Amino acid sequence: MASSSLCPLALSQGDPAGIGPDITLAAWTRRDELALPPFIFIGDPDVLAARARLLDLDVPLREADCDEAASVFSRALPILPVSAGVTVVAGEPHVATAGGTIAAIEKAVALAMNGDVAAVVTNPIAKSVLYAAGFSFPGHTEFLADLASRATGRPVRPVMMLAGPKLKAIPVTIHIPLSEVPHALTEDLIVETCRIADADLRQNFAIARPRLAVAGLNPHAGEEGAIGKEDQQIVHPAIQRLRAEGIDAIGPLPADTMFHDDARRRYDVAICMYHDQALIPAKALGFDESVNVTLGLPFVRTSPDHGTAFAIAGKGIAREASLVAALRLAAEVGRSAGKGN
Incomplete structure (x- = not known):
């Protein structure tokens, strides 16, 4: 198990009606087996206690x-x-939980910014629940950037x-x-995204x-302009600027041939033009x-790559693997960034 001298990770509760409590509890019960880094849960102790009873898990909780x-982590799940x-x-x-969800994220960020x-x-999180309460950000990522x-x-x-064992992928939009x-x-958005990716990966x-x-944005990266002009007029010039700065960028590449085994061996990260172009192969x-x-924040932030999965919350079938991977990567990257002990 991780040494008690390590600076802990802050784990925010997410939407409390989703599988966040389930996977948090499941991960802690396997802390020794998985050699998990210590974390402190920021959320409602009553939610965790009720979910543990529902799932028939013996998890001692301690504020x-x-x-x-x-030091608490080995014998109880620590909670702020x-x-x-x-x-x-x-x-x-329930829309009434939105305030607590947001407050937990804000507290986690404050702890990270203070070096705690x-x-x-x-x-x-469930964005629809937050939107109903007046949340004005498109998602977690944008809210974290605003806090920073x-x-x-x-x-x-x-x-x-999205970082996995077989692929790292970044959507520009x-x-x-x-x-x-x-x-x-x-062109500027592509260049800025790639600069941040290059700096963070280093x-x-x-x-x-x-x-x-x-x-490329279009099928076959535009076929020299036959299937859209964006790849010639926007993506290609951005890559030329990046290469002039010394950044090892290639493309625009046809997205349909970028993600097979041989292709992935030729790069460290795929820069994609839109959300699903990046996330579909990453999740597949x-x-x-x-x-x-x-990336680009003054603190390290990771998250499971799945959603709240309300349909299976409390049923004992949610898998904690992505949360475990997120905790491990956060600890590893935190150490590389000099934020752990």
Whole structure:
């Protein structure tokens, strides 16, 4: 098991009606077997206690602060209490929980910014629940960037990366309708995304010279303009600028031939033009092992690559593998970034 001297990870509760409590409890019960790094859960102790009873899991819970968490972790699941706001029923999302979900994320980020934890790991949220409560951000990634911007007093540009055992993939545009992608995609946006990816992979993933494979937007990367002009007019010039800066970027490449075994050996990360172009291959190649990593933040953040799965919450069938991978990667990257002990 991880040494108690390690700085703990902060694990936010996510939507309490989803599988976040299930996988948190399941991961802790396997802490010795999986050699998990110590983490402190930020959320409602009553939710965890009720879910443990529902799942027939014997998990002792203990309210603790960050200084105590690592030493407590071997015998109890340490918790920094944040109220869910209402009695939670597994599988039944409620708008009244939105405030607690947001508060848990804010607390985790504050701890990371203060250096009290090595990294932030976030359980899945339900954006529809947060939207109903007035949440104004497209998703977790954008909210985390706003928190970091407010804390540092400077703009923070987040980059979402799905990292799995077989593929790392980054979407340049994220949570926007597909019809808006061609209008949102710019040469500067591609260049900025790739710069952040290159810097983070060097600093936090110990890749001395990252190889970036840049996908085209259109089928066959536009067929020299026969199937759309964006690849010639936007993607190609961006790659030329990156190469002039010394960044090892190639493309635009046809996305339909980028993800087979031989192709993936030729690069370290795939830079994709829109959400599904990146996330479909990433999840197909490692659904239970892929991790959502936010690059470009002043702290390390990872998350499971799945959603709240309300339909199976509290039924004892949710798999904790992606959360385990997220915890492990957060600890590893936190150490590389010099945020752990």
